[in-house]
Amino acid sequence: MIKTAIFGATGYAGAELIKILSSHTEVDIIFAASKTYAGKSLNSIHPHAPDILLQDTEKADLHQADLVFLCLPSSSGMHIAVDALKGGAKVIDLSADFRLDDAAKYMNWYGTTHLAPELLADAVYGLSEANRSKLKNAQLVANPGCYPTSVLLPIWPIIINSIFDNNRPIIVDSKSGVSGAGRSPKQHLHFVEVSGNFQPYKIGRVHRHVPEMEQQLANWDPSIPELIFTPHLLPVPRGILSTIYLPIKKGNREDSIRAMLRETYSNEPFIKLLPSNQNVSLAHVLHSNTCAFGMNLTGNTLIITSAIDNLVKGAAGQAVQNMNIIYGITETCGLT
Structure with a gap:
């Protein structure tokens, strides 16, 4: 089983991701994190979501995870990506933080300094059908925008x-x-x-x-x-x-x-x-x-x-499709 962690679980994309992963036969969700709703159940925020206790984003233990999904606003999760990769986990980032290949371009469009410019060249752009061969060995995936x-x-x-x-x-x-x-x-x-x-x-x-x-x-x-x-x-x-x-x-x-x-x-x-x-x-x-x-x-x-x-092909679904490719799982697993 792939031990997964989800940051930004209460956003629309994060909640959709958890909905998909909850029925995925190869995934074990070890925790879901939220800065705003830590200590509450996810289904108290999204009634149709699973009953998962939300951890504090800043206190969650990354080292438990094989794979970390980041569903946070752009520039909010870069430090988590860095820490997760250093700890040996793979990262699929649904924000824009690793989509652009140039830190100056990122600064120009997002108005903030990129905290890990050395990772930009290593990030694989996760347009699943077009970049499948590159995704198979990816450690860091930049999930495309919708x-x-x-x-x-x-x-x-x-x-x-x-x-x-x-x-x-x-x-x-x-x-x-x-x-x-x-x-x-x-x-x-x-x-x-x-x-x-x-x-x-x-x-x-x-x-x-x-x-x-x-x-x-x-x-x-x-x-x-x-x-x-x-x-x-x-x-x-x-x-x-x-x-x-x-x-x-x-x-x-x-x-x-x-x-x-x-x-x-x-x-x-x-x-x-x-x-x-x-x-x-x-x-x-x-x-x-x-x-x-x-x-x-x-x-x-x-x-x-x-x-x-x-929220699916434009975010959570494509993220799961990329996960399936990375781990050699049947690409349609968990998806419709």
Whole structure:
């Protein structure tokens, strides 16, 4: 059994992670930690969660664990990652702390000094389907953000197969449910602000997921131009739907692109390419680890619509998928 510890257990992603791990046949949760709710049961915070007594984040004994999951806000868990790795545990970090490969870039986007810049080069970006071979020997995994997961998975085969036209930008229009903003109370996330409303936010090159997406795209093709990304807040609890406008080189047909995508993902249990006459919706993916997407070629622009559950494939589910890969467990174990 894999002895696991979860920090940030009372956040939405942390609670989802514990829900998945509780039914995983190869996992033993040795403790779950919370700074705010230490000493309380997790199901007193999330009624559908298991009855797990929460430990104090700063007092939990890392040395019991084989694997540590960090579900903490960015910059809050770096010292825990360092201590866990020194103690011989593996770490899967669901925050952004190890996603960027440059400490100066991290400082620029997150406004704080990185405490472990020497680990950035060793962290494996945990986009499961694209980086499976690297994940197999990983000690430190940077779990991808929810928006990047919804964008990168459908376009990865197109980029690496060199049918992308790098003379035009990639335009991404994404919509996320409210849980994507985390559990801390914020005025613009109050029910009366969100219900019956729909709004963009952080327009332009402002959202922190932009450098993460651009970095991964550049790893696949250094000639990728800047990304134009506009996120929106949906008045629903969970789910992400991204519309991606991807410029394609002349001479490529929709049927050949579809065949290439189908071949790439034919053996991937969590990727679903929809038929040409079917449009993707949040209903295809909610409460599952699936990324479902459809595509349509209009002129020389491939329009991809992609959907994930931001708390599962966009966070906890992908983290468990990465754990399964690391430990050589059947990849679908514990996941739907």
